[in-house]
Amino acid sequence: MSVRSSTPASRSATANGVTGSVVQASRAAPTAGRALRVLELVASDPARPWKLAEVQRQLGYSHGNLHAIAATLVAMGYLRRDDHSRGYRLGPALLGLGRAARELYSAVDCAEPELRRLARDLGTETHAATRTGAEILVVARYGPPLPEGDGVRVGLRIPLTPPMGSTLMAWAPPDEVDRYLASATPDVPVARLERIRGALQQVRRRGYSVHVFTGPRQALDEAASRAVEEGMEEAGGQLATLAHQLADYDYLPPDPSRSHIHEGVQLSAPVFGPTGEVELSVGVVFAGSDLDPAVVVRAPEALLEAAAAATRALGGRPPGD
Secondary structure (H helix, E strand, O other), rough: OOOOOOHHHHHHHHHOOOOOOOHEEEEEEOHHHHHHHHHHHHHOOOOEEHHHHHHHHHHHOOOOHHHHHHHHHHOOEEEEEEEOOEEEEEOOOOHHHHHHOOOOOOOHHHHHHOOOOHHHOOOOOOEEEEEEEOOEEEEEEOOOOOOOOOOOOOOOOEEEEOOOOOOHHHHOOHHHHHHHOOOOOOOHHHHHHHHHHHHHHHHHHHHHHHEEHHHHHHHHHHHHHHHHHHHHHHHHHOOOOOOOOHHHHHOOOHHHHOOOHOOEEEEEEEEEEOOOOOEEEEEEEEEOOOHHHHHHHHHHHHHHHHHHHHHHHHHHOOOOO
């Protein structure tokens, strides 16, 4: 999939500055990016021994370039080559990186027992996502599998652009909210952006967000999943366009009671860090034709309790407390 650098997502990735610093495309290191894409692709199915030819078909890199990347990753322990199958799997060096990352981002560990309990009690998927640059990254998932296309997967990346990421942005400072909304122009009319601003205020008042599944949302999730599975580079433009299309729908209903349960719904709540910032968005998804309305109705209170417990375990607090 080829996406031109002049797309709205490319502008938002370099200009919206929602959190952290975003590396501009002109300063990015292509070889480093390709090596990370190889690791992400192998991690998308870690039990499978990935043949170099399979990786090449998925990523489209030249044989010589890919062979050099794989050899370097094997030498450094980030990949391991199986002599019998001649396939590649994740290497032991990633254990140290993963352990260090979990110590630094302990919110996931604090939220895990609450999300597992919530998934068991509600009988559906729960997950956690965080902000990374100008993207939303799914970092954990628990519970039973949902109908194909309705759940999320760890490693999924979605542009942090309106109306996506409402839970991550509802407690952000006003200047960050302004930059977040500006990342959707000129795709989304100003009137619709102001409607989204109002929806963020509603999310902050009630403590959680409600996302109603629509056709564009399903297309967005499918495209984001393909980007992970196939290691597609520069997929952000298409994903941002699909995200912006959701602004034409009642994706963030101001009143949760108006949600069309038969279409599927996702509820999300914040886990706050020690200084009142949103560390994680934790969510629960209801989808499929056999939804129990009674379970969906009690889900918001259960979700808020789980998010509050994770916040306490992290030593966090809501802003203003």
